[in-house]
Amino acid sequence: MLIQLTEDCTHEELEKITALAEKAGFKTSKVDTHNASYIICSGKGEFDPRRIGTLKGVKDVHMVEDENKLVSRLWRVNDTELDLGDGAVISRDNLTVAMGPCSIESEEQVQKTVDFLLKNQVKIMRGGIFKPRSSPYSFRGMGIGGLEIFARHCREKGIKIVSEVMQVSQIEPMYDLVDIFQVGTRNAQNFNLLDALGKTDKPVLLKRGMSSTINEFLASAEYIFSSGNERIILCERGIRTFEKAYRNTLDLNAIPLLKEKSHLPVFCDPSHGVGVRRFVEPMALASVMAGADGLLMEIGEVPEKATSDAQQTLSFEEARQALFKMNKTFELKKELSFKFLSE
């Protein structure tokens, strides 16, 4: 059960509601987000929701059987929309694309990427400044200095920034320089990081852990939401399976399922998902048809020269072609969703 509280719910009203819920056998957790306050009732309590619905301080009561209640579709009429400003709105009604290099490497690289994005109406740029690398001896990113260059060029032109945060102590220095915090697959169950991101008011793009089940993925989102931040994007990026012909196994099955289970927008990262340049475009188009609300893609002027992920990075020209096709595909997808054939 999920109880939404009124904005003016008093401390006494809250205590009364909590007491009633616990008496009915629930374990309660109070959640305050930037938008609203809730009481999450877990476990199996038994009583009449109408009795609680009429209490003072209660705005609404929802019977949500799902384990991950706040991110569940079962209580929210409207899907979550995220307005980043400058016309960048993430929602289920339009296709959002974020493109950029794996790692920020130089001012020139940022400048050229921004130019490309502007010319092609792409509103969000991705780029890593802290890089999780499997070997400690690999390039680990330019750090905050790189982000400052990144932000300077993007801010000027109204391009929004998504960049990966790897630990709690990076949140504060990154805060003013990014528009979306990205949580990488290796940190998908770094609960302290999720908690801390829940305290911010910036959108969080949460990647699926490489061996996370759908339920675990949603639980990670629930961590962020229940710590206070409702602005979350789910991102499928490939899972680990026995198959080694691709870098990961991009799991498009997850997209319609996540959209059914949650009100959050669902993105897809075909670059990491399949990990092979010439399969990125077909997988991107397939993601759109499966229902993805957004795409995260690695691009570069000369992909072969990238310090990381070169083999899965599209050239600017490839990206331009892919964009055109992705938009066409999204248009068709939208059209088909309204079409109901008569016999």
Next chain:
Amino acid sequence: MLIQLTEDCTHEELEKITALAEKAGFKTSKVDTHNASYIICSGKGEFDPRRIGTLKGVKDVHMVEDENKLVSRLWRVNDTELDLGDGAVISRDNLTVAMGPCSIESEEQVQKTVDFLLKNQVKIMRGGIFKPRSSPYSFRGMGIGGLEIFARHCREKGIKIVSEVMQVSQIEPMYDLVDIFQVGTRNAQNFNLLDALGKTDKPVLLKRGMSSTINEFLASAEYIFSSGNERIILCERGIRTFEKAYRNTLDLNAIPLLKEKSHLPVFCDPSHGVGVRRFVEPMALASVMAGADGLLMEIGEVPEKATSDAQQTLSFEEARQALFKMNKTFELKKELSFKFLSE
């Protein structure tokens, strides 16, 4: 290396070619299919292909590094096309759809399905008469009797039939009654069955084993081809992973990879792949965008009453909607593949 022989290659010429290849360090296998004769040279031999190319009896010599040589794209200019008659042509230029129940259950069911297919321009009907069931106490299919009913109704109307064969002894009684033999996921490495199907001249739709790698999948196709039958369709149908939110994990990454590695047509079975009715349509559309040349889908008048796979079977009305959308998606896919934007 793969040596194509001329049609009139004599025994002596053959011996000469073979001797030369073995002297060069190759292990040779002679392959005779319904179309042509080949010598497959495995292992690492070293010599000048031009020397063999000029021998009498040799039509062409191809350097094919792939392990699975006959099914490889590396030597075939044209992709494999399968003409089943009555206008049913499987190729990379059009979208083939095969629909029908999981199991053939009654004459009435066959009749109604055939009517649905005719009305909706679907040219192939699927339906199982031998059912691989995980429990020995489950319904195991109507057997040949069911296939006779199935065939009678389809033949009359020009609908082609695809049905699963589970063992060598079933090939002969099924032969006259099917247009495509289907090999199920549990038999994907039943090498004796593959060998025996290689001796027939009917097309074989080979499903990927639920834990087959792409290479193993192609090796299974190579078994059929090298036993004599070039008419093969590859079919992705979901792999086994840690995720249990869907029946299997439909692996769309396989589609562009298989189309790149092999000249064979590549189908997709979203019904088994995701295994949840309301996700079958989005996954079907996604498969088309990923490049599938055909789709295999379970449909039924009243899915809930099916003896098997009810939860993944589309109703006739759902199938009709899905067909319309799949065709629209394929049209767009085709259009986009010709589009090259100028700057």
Next chain:
Amino acid sequence: MLIQLTEDCTHEELEKITALAEKAGFKTSKVDTHNASYIICSGKGEFDPRRIGTLKGVKDVHMVEDENKLVSRLWRVNDTELDLGDGAVISRDNLTVAMGPCSIESEEQVQKTVDFLLKNQVKIMRGGIFKPRSSPYSFRGMGIGGLEIFARHCREKGIKIVSEVMQVSQIEPMYDLVDIFQVGTRNAQNFNLLDALGKTDKPVLLKRGMSSTINEFLASAEYIFSSGNERIILCERGIRTFEKAYRNTLDLNAIPLLKEKSHLPVFCDPSHGVGVRRFVEPMALASVMAGADGLLMEIGEVPEKATSDAQQTLSFEEARQALFKMNKTFELKKELSFKFLSE
């Protein structure tokens, strides 16, 4: 529910029992094995087992909730024992070892292996004559001719034979020449083969499918049992996971679980399981401690020269050392199972 019938149960008695069970809501299947007759009642029926227990023709009634009823431990007081003659008894009370080459290759090889086994008190020899190979161009075994040589040398010395059968048509020619039919991992769900082996009276060593769950593995055994053959050995041989550092991931967790769920003996194949020669011995010892009743191991005089599986084959000397250690480990295991420390 599982109903054991008396040996002299008449047709009329049977009909009465069946009718009563079906009236109570069960789906019934009659099973006749070489040992006894049963009625398997699936689904959810509801009634008092005592009512059926008193009917004529009924020997015993067992409430077996497990899906795979005949192989379940829930109704059998005693674990299955298989007496192969010449002192080779497979049971939970002693450690059975079967050793031999991957493939039978020559008379000399068989002879030397038999000599080694005799000298080291190993009573069963393994060896393949039909080889499932991922490439159609690999050596596929000597066939029945090889088995004849194999059998001639073993019969003389009282060594028992286990060899893989790959299809139904091989059962008959192999029947007189083997003591145990082996079903390989790729045929673990080849239901026709399982059915046919259920009609024989020879023990069947059933390997776990490389992606079979424990329940599917037991269902495959249930196929054999319900077709008439109670003499089954389960064999864990490694599953397919994301880890590629070993050939397969030998899953020792399966051993205590299978022994708890089933009355059948449980073997382990560390050679295929881990697939790396120097890890075969530690994994064999670990299997024994996990509770394995028997071990299947690949050995050869000069492993490097084997036509298949060379990298996982122990030399005779390594095998001798391993045997000594396995026996010591089994002794300790047995001793510890009787030890109950007082405070």
Next chain:
Amino acid sequence: MLIQLTEDCTHEELEKITALAEKAGFKTSKVDTHNASYIICSGKGEFDPRRIGTLKGVKDVHMVEDENKLVSRLWRVNDTELDLGDGAVISRDNLTVAMGPCSIESEEQVQKTVDFLLKNQVKIMRGGIFKPRSSPYSFRGMGIGGLEIFARHCREKGIKIVSEVMQVSQIEPMYDLVDIFQVGTRNAQNFNLLDALGKTDKPVLLKRGMSSTINEFLASAEYIFSSGNERIILCERGIRTFEKAYRNTLDLNAIPLLKEKSHLPVFCDPSHGVGVRRFVEPMALASVMAGADGLLMEIGEVPEKATSDAQQTLSFEEARQALFKMNKTFELKKELSFKFLSE
């Protein structure tokens, strides 16, 4: 290549060595641990190690092809031993056991566990105070307060403490209260945490990520080592596979492989590995036979009452029996490793 420096290596000598290595085509990283200083040369350089070996400042040069050089066995003659004091020495020569509850819950619980450990000669106690829980609404541990109680009771009696650290900011407050920092499976690739633990001088028990390959696991250890801390224990704890009959799939194959590839001690956690109480003991015994140097096990006076992991926790009596058997098994393992049978 791995270059060990002398203790008195001067800055100029260092520069000379580095310059030579880079000129030869290597990428160099300087590593200073609490024990020694190294230069790690990655990539493919080509030159004569003897030339560098004679330079001033160089203690030794090792050709280590492994990607993870510092944790590799290829350069270390002696396996890593960790002396925790009070007779608790972790090494390949004796079996180390750490037992305790999943979560520290009360003073009484700690006291009773300490009493049990003392009586049974167990020298290390495990217990979580920060708990990674899949749901944000579950009990997340007593925090530092709990650790203070935990430490007070253990310090008095000479029992050593291992407890999980989940984020960088917890290292400092935990430092004085633990003897071994544990890194959990969800943080196995939390590289910032690994780096920070590399700066401490306390031993780190690193659990394998639930989908980490062996190479990734070793790379995580390399992170800690290359940040300065050589005192690392590797711990296998089960991987994620398709099989859901156990909580995880304890992968014993990893044990002999890790011991071959690395000089670090290798532990095993059968409690999380198989996750079912009655299979914990057989899997513990199997781990010992596979070569585990230590075991981590969950125990409790009344397991059913534990706030977490109740279903995999042994009672004190079960733990006592298991200990006896584990020690006996280890004795045999050791005896067998010295035994070389003559013909």
